[in-house]
Amino acid sequence: MIETGHYHLAGAAGVGMSGVAQALLAQGCDVSGSDRFCDKGEDLEVIRKLRGVGIRFFPQDGSGLTRQTRGLVVSTAIEKDNPDIVAANRLEVPVIHRAEMLGRLAADKQCVAVTGTSGKSSVTGMIGWILDRLGADPTVVNGAVVLNWRDERTVGNFRAGRSNLWVIEADESDRSLMQYHPDWAVITNASIDHFGYDETVALFRSFTRQVKKGMVSAFDNPAFFEGFSPTLSVSGSTFLEKGVTFKVPLPGRHNAENALHAIRLCEQLGFDRRKIAEALAVFQGIHRRLEKVGEANGVTVIDDYAHNPAKIQAAWQAVAPYRQRVLAVWRPHGFKPLAVMMDELVNVIAGFCRKDDRFYVLPVYDAGGTADRSIRSEMLVEKLKARGVPAEMAGEPEALAATLAAAARPGDAIMTFGARDPGLPVLARRILARIQAG
16 A cells, blocks of 8 residues: 555656556546656647546656655656756655555555566556456556557556456566565566676566566476467467467467466466457557558558567567568667667577568667767667668658658568657658558
8 A cells, every 4th residue: 555645757658657657546646747758848649648537747847746745756767867856855755666656556466467578568468458358357557558448538558447456567677576576477588688688587586586476487487388389370379278279369479479478377366268268369459569550552561669689570570471571660779778789689680681671770769868879770780781681770750751651562561660769659650641642
């Protein structure tokens, strides 16, 4: 339980932060937020929806806090000299990390925490949706939007339930998953992203010691996928698990693997496999996870959140076998991650990018702060070219949209990849509009 009262969230438009904001609101708290996109005058859909449910927005200048504020909730991305933090320190308002706040909210609940380098948002969404359909009425706090729950008024990354069962996504990128002591956990996999491989594995192993009841985990279990052989198609997969046929309406082997984690966790909670299969068959997926933006003149436009080598490869392999060519646009989501992943990115992309494909790289997404900006996208492009990959730097978004629309042919897929940048899904829709206009 937490004390009710006023809480202010810095960076409230972020998907992880907006989920916590809605969770606080559902617990009867008075919630306000600030966000630099709001200060820039950018009319983000998530801000409109949060305002619609009663969350007030202030400039990110400290004006949203008073001495009566119970806490300022922040993510790791918020710099120490952020005006909201400066104001909180002056007013003696506690500064609380997003994960710590979510941990407090879920502390007295029967909690399922889902983590892993890749797939955690999809698995969280799958588990939450299955439990919803099966009448368990869970509260779900996800790091991405579940399309089944999204509508004109609802963000879709949070579901308020009336039972004691909570399902949350636990982020490994800043080690904040260690804030949770769940009853049940899922760990999907471990790969290089924010840390090296050994460091990532050590982190997940530490987390397992905090799980109270049971766990579903493939990251250090070589037998997890033993005998698992899904039949893949352009629209999804089918597989047999303990005598029950499961249909996953999302493309790619990685989504079949995500579904297997969700199925096994729901089984551990005592739910019937056949009922789980019925619920999973109508799961619509996750926003920006191989999300089909549209199709025009025989060209399919897809938007995806992939930002590390494993995710990019999984998304590519889910699409490329069914398309003549893939024309891809990727934006690195940070300077440090690009530096850490550089060599593996080159090896992975060189392994799957065909000679007729195209791989455009946008400049690194700059979220501000004190990052080392000496690592640039141009370095990746040069390394890719040296390996024979048809890669090049991408230009200004409007010009890039025109270039891709002109280059695309029937049977091609155009894919936009990357995390953090809200402009990427906008770019995908801009490209589609160009194709539709002929």
